[in-house]
Amino acid sequence: MADSELRLEITALPSLPEVRPGDDLGEFIARAAPDDLADSHVIAVAHKVVSKAEGRVRVLEQVTPADRARSLAADQDKDPRHMQVILDETQEVLRAEGGVMICVTRNGLVCANAGVDASNAEAGEVILLPVDPDESARRLRARIAELRGVRPAVVVTDSFGRPWRTGQTDVAIGAAGLAPIDDWRGRPDALGRTLRGTAIAVADVVAAAADLARTKDSSQPAVLVRGLGRFVAPADGPGAAALRRAREQDLFR
Amino acid sequence: MADSELRLEITALPSLPEVRPGDDLGEFIARAAPDDLADSHVIAVAHKVVSKAEGRVRVLEQVTPADRARSLAADQDKDPRHMQVILDETQEVLRAEGGVMICVTRNGLVCANAGVDASNAEAGEVILLPVDPDESARRLRARIAELRGVRPAVVVTDSFGRPWRTGQTDVAIGAAGLAPIDDWRGRPDALGRTLRGTAIAVADVVAAAADLARTKDSSQPAVLVRGLGRFVAPADGPGAAALRRAREQDLFR
Numbered sequence: 001m002a003d004s005e006l007r008l009e010i011t012a013l014p015s016l017p018e019v020r021p022g023d024d025l026g027e028f029i030a031r032a033a034p035d036d037l038a039d040s041h042v043i044a045v046a047h048k049v050v051s052k053a054e055g056r057v058r059v060l061e062q063v064t065p066a067d068r069a070r071s072l073a074a075d076q077d078k079d080p081r082h083m084q085v086i087l088d089e090t091q092e093v094l095r096a097e098g099g100v101m102i103c104v105t106r107n108g109l110v111c112a113n114a115g116v117d118a119s120n121a122e123a124g125e126v127i128l129l130p131v132d133p134d135e136s137a138r139r140l141r142a143r144i145a146e147l148r149g150v151r152p153a154v155v156v157t158d159s160f161g162r163p164w165r166t167g168q169t170d171v172a173i174g175a176a177g178l179a180p181i182d183d184w185r186g187r188p189d190a191l192g193r194t195l196r197g198t199a200i201a202v203a204d205v206v207a208a209a210a211d212l213a214r215t216k217d218s219s220q221p222a223v224l225v226r227g228l229g230r231f232v233a234p235a236d237g238p239g240a241a242a243l244r245r246a247r248e249q250d251l252f253r
Numbered sequence: 254m255a256d257s258e259l260r261l262e263i264t265a266l267p268s269l270p271e272v273r274p275g276d277d278l279g280e281f282i283a284r285a286a287p288d289d290l291a292d293s294h295v296i297a298v299a300h301k302v303v304s305k306a307e308g309r310v311r312v313l314e315q316v317t318p319a320d321r322a323r324s325l326a327a328d329q330d331k332d333p334r335h336m337q338v339i340l341d342e343t344q345e346v347l348r349a350e351g352g353v354m355i356c357v358t359r360n361g362l363v364c365a366n367a368g369v370d371a372s373n374a375e376a377g378e379v380i381l382l383p384v385d386p387d388e389s390a391r392r393l394r395a396r397i398a399e400l401r402g403v404r405p406a407v408v409v410t411d412s413f414g415r416p417w418r419t420g421q422t423d424v425a426i427g428a429a430g431l432a433p434i435d436d437w438r439g440r441p442d443a444l445g446r447t448l449r450g451t452a453i454a455v456a457d458v459v460a461a462a463a464d465l466a467r468t469k470d471s472s473q474p475a476v477l478v479r480g481l482g483r484f485v486a487p488a489d490g491p492g493a494a495a496l497r498r499a500r501e502q503d504l505f506r
Contacts, residue, residue: 006466010480049343066485067448096502102504110417118452120442163416164363165424166498167454169461181420184469185353187310189373190500197410198372201420201471208422211461213259216437216451227263245419251348251355252416252505 010213013043013167019221021055026143029222033148039230042169042178043144043151044210046221048120048127050136050156056128057121060084072096082116089114094253102213105129108244109173110253111160112153130156133174134239141176141236142232152224153177153232154239157207163252170211172203176236178228179203180243202231203240261480263466265473272474274308279396280303282475283407286401293482294405295388295431296397297423297463300473301373301380302323304387309381311338311375325349335369335501340381341369347506358382361497363506364413383409386427387492391501392490394429405477406430410460416505423464425456425496433496434454434495455484455492 010137014030029043051057063079065073069087073080076099087093090103094110103114107129115129120244130136137154140220145151156174161167210223247253266285270276282296284442304310318326318333322340326333329352340346343356347363356367368382383389390407398404409427414420425433433456463476500506 006468008261008300008462010261010263010462030499038470061352083452092403097504100504109308155326157452162454164498164503165454165496167452167496169422169454169456169458171418187469189469191470199413200412200464200469201418201422202465204418204420205461205465207457209261209263212304212455212458212462215259216440216442216453236327240365243384243420245417250417251353 002057006227008209008225010209010223010225012214012218013220013222013224016049016221019049019052019058019104019217021052023053024143026132026140028181029140030147031098031225032222033144033152033194036178037145037146037148037150037152037224037236038105038226038230039152040226042155042206042232043140043152044155044157044223044225045140046170047129047136047156047158047173048117049117049132049221050130050140050174051127054130054136056130057125058126060085060126072101076101077241084140085116085128086116089128092221107132108241111158115158115173118239129176130225134176134241135174137174137176137239138236151177155203155207155210157210158208159211170207171230172207175229175240177232177234178206178237179187179233180238180240181229182231191197201243203226204243260482261462261478263462263476263478265467265471266475266477268472269302269474272302272305272368274305274310276306277396278302278306279393281301283397283400285459286397286405286477290401290405290477291479292403292405292487293479293485294403295408295459295478295481295485296393296405297408297410297476297478298393299423299461300368300382300386300389300409300411300426302474303383303393304380306381307389309383310378311381313338313377313379325354328329329354335379336380339367339369342369342381348370357506361494363409368411368426382411383428386475387429387494388427390427390429391489403478404487406429408456408460408463410499411461412464422457423460425460427492428456428493430485430487430488431459431490432484433491433493435484450504452484456495457496461474463464
């Protein structure tokens with residue numbers, strides 16, 4: 001095949017205002033996005049601001065931990081109220097050892113602490129994941145399109161750890177308009193041989209890459225990715241739900 | 254903090270010649286790299302060409318499968334000789350179910366089939382991982398520096414599946430000159446709160462992102478990443494070995 005002329009460009013949008021429950025995050029993003037915003041672009045948004053705008057925040061003072069939360073909190077050296085919030089978001093605890101809790105969230109994500117986190121939260125509060133991050137992505141996409149007249153794809157991101165490897169990478173917990181997976185299975189490789197088992201988790205890779213365009217102490221939750229038009233479609237598509245491996249196909253639960 | 258002005262640009266280098274054992278891959282890359290190649294750049298190279306240049310290829314006709322390989326091959330519906338090569342590269346089989354084998358390789362990577370793969374191999378051959386991918390990255394980096402007078406970082410990549418999530422992402426199996434991890438633990442977030450547990454697996458993210466700048470049927474194994482100079486250093490550093498989670502810190506083995 002001829003050389004591809006793909007060029008990816010990844011830049012953070014300017015700082016957004018501090019986001020509070022009820023804020024119109026789509027408008028914040030639409031205002032911050034550059035003049036050349038296009039249908040072919042992807043905007044990756046850290047879930048923290050999505051969750052804040054959606055009111056997915058809990059004040060620890062208002063949480064009463066039950067026995068299970070108290071007991072797990074003691075084992076895990078965590079605040080029992082924080083533990084209660086984690087359990088409220090969890091459908092199954094896969095592991096709880098040495099201060100690390102790996103949970104299956106109510107919508108099927110597998111991650112530490114069911115995604116409940118105090119970083120970038122106000123003191124005494126914790127931030128939850130959006131109830132339905134694909135729906136959050138679809139709403140943001142629609143709002144940006146309404147305000148800007150173009151319809152870039154939207155990815156909602158969170159930082160997940162991984163078994164077997166140190167460090168975290170951002171993954172797509174929600175997506176709208178971006179093909180979550182680029183499936184090459186059955187297609188030929190460069191030598192004309194059929195590729196097996198090659199399906200790139202595009203939305204996760206976009207989420208991860210976007211995080212390199214900002215620093216963790218910046219207030220730049222939204223990042224613009226240019227050059228992935230081949231994966232962007234007018235329809236919102238299956239979303240990041242397609243990236244959750246079905247339990248029966250998972251060897252590590 | 255002020256807005257960052259980070260801009261990532263990711264482009265594949267033009268096609269390289271077909272790589273054969275003994276070829277000077279560093280020279281191929283040095284020739285293909287653009288005129289503005291700089292110390293601050295990162296070059297991500299698919300391990301397939303690294304392995305080929307290093308002669309890490311086995312001809313299945315020359316492999317005699319032992320009993321364990323025959324038995325596993327029957328269970329897994331694989332060629333017994335291919336299975337023997339996988340076992341030769343494996344220190345431990347973590348799972349072998351339904352045609353999927355998750356192995357710990359001799360140098361401690363956890364991946365399907367110990368990284369042994371027939372895609373992009375000649376018919377009747379399989380490609381192995383480099384014996385020491387960090388050393389491969391260091392050699393490539395030194396050779397490129399020798400020929401071009403600048404010293405970009407080098408990452409050697411492979412596509413890995415993940416528990417819990419569908420699809421694959423490229424990860425860094427080798428690295429030279431790139432900080433493998435950006436550790437924010439103990440540093441303040443945007444609200445001045447101390448960040449916990451945030452350490453970005455930079456080298457893995459670079460590997461993953463590089464794969465978006467080419468198609469799987471292209472012959473473009475090398476990808477140039479601009480804009481990550483803050484993670485590039487003259488010293489080769491700890492390499493991708495730092496991304497392998499120690500067995501005793503791993504809840505999923």
